[in-house]
Amino acid sequence: xxxxxxxxxxxxxxxxxxxxxxxxxxxxxxxxxxxxxxxxxxxxxxxxxxxxxxxxxxxxxxxxxxxxxxxxxxxxxxxxxxxxxxx
Amino acid sequence: xxxxxxxxxxxxxxxxxxxxxxxxxxxxxxxxxxxxxxxxxxxxxxxxxxxxxxxxxxxxxxxxxxxxxxxxxxxxxxxxxxxxxxxxxxxxxxxxxxxxxxxxxxxxxxxxxxxxxxxxxxxxxxxxxxxxxxxxxxxxxxxxxxxxxxxxxxxxxxxxxxxxxxxxxxxxxxxxxxxxxxxxxxxxxxxxxxxxxxxxxxxxxxxxxxxxxxxxxxxxxxxxxxxxxxxxxxxxxxxxxxxxxxxxxxxxxxxxxxxxxxxxxxxxxxxxxxxxxxxxxxxxxxxxxxxxxxxxxxxxxxxxxxxxxxxxxxxxxxxxxxxxxxxxxxxxxxxxxxxxxxxxxxxxxxxxxxxxxxxxxxxxxxxxxxxxxxxxxxxxxxxxxxxxxxxx
Numbered sequence: 001x002x003x004x005x006x007x008x009x010x011x012x013x014x015x016x017x018x019x020x021x022x023x024x025x026x027x028x029x030x031x032x033x034x035x036x037x038x039x040x041x042x043x044x045x046x047x048x049x050x051x052x053x054x055x056x057x058x059x060x061x062x063x064x065x066x067x068x069x070x071x072x073x074x075x076x077x078x079x080x081x082x083x084x085x086x087x
Numbered sequence: 088x089x090x091x092x093x094x095x096x097x098x099x100x101x102x103x104x105x106x107x108x109x110x111x112x113x114x115x116x117x118x119x120x121x122x123x124x125x126x127x128x129x130x131x132x133x134x135x136x137x138x139x140x141x142x143x144x145x146x147x148x149x150x151x152x153x154x155x156x157x158x159x160x161x162x163x164x165x166x167x168x169x170x171x172x173x174x175x176x177x178x179x180x181x182x183x184x185x186x187x188x189x190x191x192x193x194x195x196x197x198x199x200x201x202x203x204x205x206x207x208x209x210x211x212x213x214x215x216x217x218x219x220x221x222x223x224x225x226x227x228x229x230x231x232x233x234x235x236x237x238x239x240x241x242x243x244x245x246x247x248x249x250x251x252x253x254x255x256x257x258x259x260x261x262x263x264x265x266x267x268x269x270x271x272x273x274x275x276x277x278x279x280x281x282x283x284x285x286x287x288x289x290x291x292x293x294x295x296x297x298x299x300x301x302x303x304x305x306x307x308x309x310x311x312x313x314x315x316x317x318x319x320x321x322x323x324x325x326x327x328x329x330x331x332x333x334x335x336x337x338x339x340x341x342x343x344x345x346x347x348x349x350x351x352x353x354x355x356x357x358x359x360x361x362x363x364x365x366x367x368x369x370x371x372x373x374x375x376x377x378x379x380x381x382x383x384x385x386x387x388x389x390x391x392x393x394x395x396x397x398x399x400x401x402x403x404x405x406x407x408x409x410x411x412x413x414x415x416x417x418x419x420x421x422x423x424x425x426x427x428x429x430x431x432x433x434x435x436x437x438x439x440x441x442x443x444x445x446x447x448x449x450x451x452x453x454x455x456x457x458x459x460x461x462x463x464x465x466x467x468x469x470x471x472x473x474x475x476x477x478x479x
Contacts, residue, residue: 016449
């Protein structure tokens with residue numbers, strides 16, 4: 001089964017705006033969900049430097065962009081994406 | 088000889104019962120002539136008094152040596168200038184002055200300190216000396232003077248008697264570690280690692296000496312300096328995207344073709360290089376995750392890839408001695424690479440990252456250009472590195 005990819009931007013702006021906490025995602029993710037996702041880090045995704053995307057930090061769950069990302073927001077999006085995939 | 092780099096490093100442990108070291112080390116390098124002068128002095132006794140004697144001696148010796156005053160003359164002036172110890176009724180501090188010219192000629196003047204060790208081809212080599220001094224009981228001063236020409240990969244090790252007398256009186260080392268023990272130790276270390284840096288050699292000797300002391304507590308100040316004549320180690324540190332996108336290919340090619348260690352600090356810069364050179368890049372999200380700095384990445388052909396401004400700010404703090412980390416992270420790796428290098432090329436992309444100028448950011452991010460300038464100055468002035476700063 002293809003895993004859902006969670007991309008955490010670790011560029012300077014995202015990092016100081018909270019991405020450092022998002023690196024703990026694997027620790028807070030339910031083990032059953034963790035098996036279905038792949039968590040990867042990324043250099044600056046470029047959203048912070050362009051208008052219209054919202055505030056840093058940025059995370060992508062597959063193609064879905066999350067601005068002003070928190071662990072709660074990312075977890076919710078992961079569940080949503082996985083639920084959609086299960087249909 | 089012109090192509091050789093002189094790496095000079097010093098390490099010290101003070102006497103366990105004192106708050107101040109009684110040995111002093113000073114060095115200076117003339118940027119124009121390439122002349123390097125270093126002095127190690129051991130003040131009589133220990134603590135503050137010894138520290139003052141040692142510092143006075145080292146400062147005077149370095150100034151006299153610099154002004155080309157004859158060593159016989161300046162040794163006498165130094166001895167007469169030192170304050171007399173109330174307990175011992177003598178004014179005394181040992182010194183070793185190393186004066187190394189750009190052409191590789193070396194003069195070493197020793198007064199009272201253990202004879203230096205010259206490691207040539209990894210093996211200790213005795214250099215003949217000329218002795219000065221009347222050697223009478225009234226005059227405790229005796230100078231040993233050595234002249235020789237340094238060869239590539241030579242290492243000169245000089246130390247206070249805290250090294251040679253380490254462990255003295257113990258069952259295993261009744262007369263201390265001695266110069267011979269120290270020479271054998273460093274010969275074995277160099278045999279294991281031919282490129283052993285001066286810094287690591289000085290640290291290893293001091294560490295080994297204190298291990299011989301009772302309870303591993305230094306009974307005297309233990310100081311060691313190492314001067315290593317080596318083929319320059321070259322490092323390129325590239326940070327920041329070029330001002331114009333049209334220079335991206337040139338930027339990547341400069342990095343690719345560099346002969347030496349290659350480091351990229353900056354995610355966008357790394358992505359540009361990966362794109363231009365068509366190389367995959369991978370961020371190691373979970374390595375150093377508790378380090379309070381963004382993660383490192385890996386790219387084929389590049390020795391280290393880190394985030395930019397935050398990591399470089401931490402590197403500057405490390406190099407200036409304002410910060411210490413107990414764990415390895417991106418900044419300690421980068422600072423270590425820089426300290427182990429002799430010639431450092433800083434390639435600075437001048438494109439401004441607009442997102443970094445946002446006043447709502449929780450911390451102030453320094454402008455890359457000024458940060459890299461400060462790193463260059465610190466590397467030159469504090470570590471005597473040869474630094475080239477280039478903006479693109």
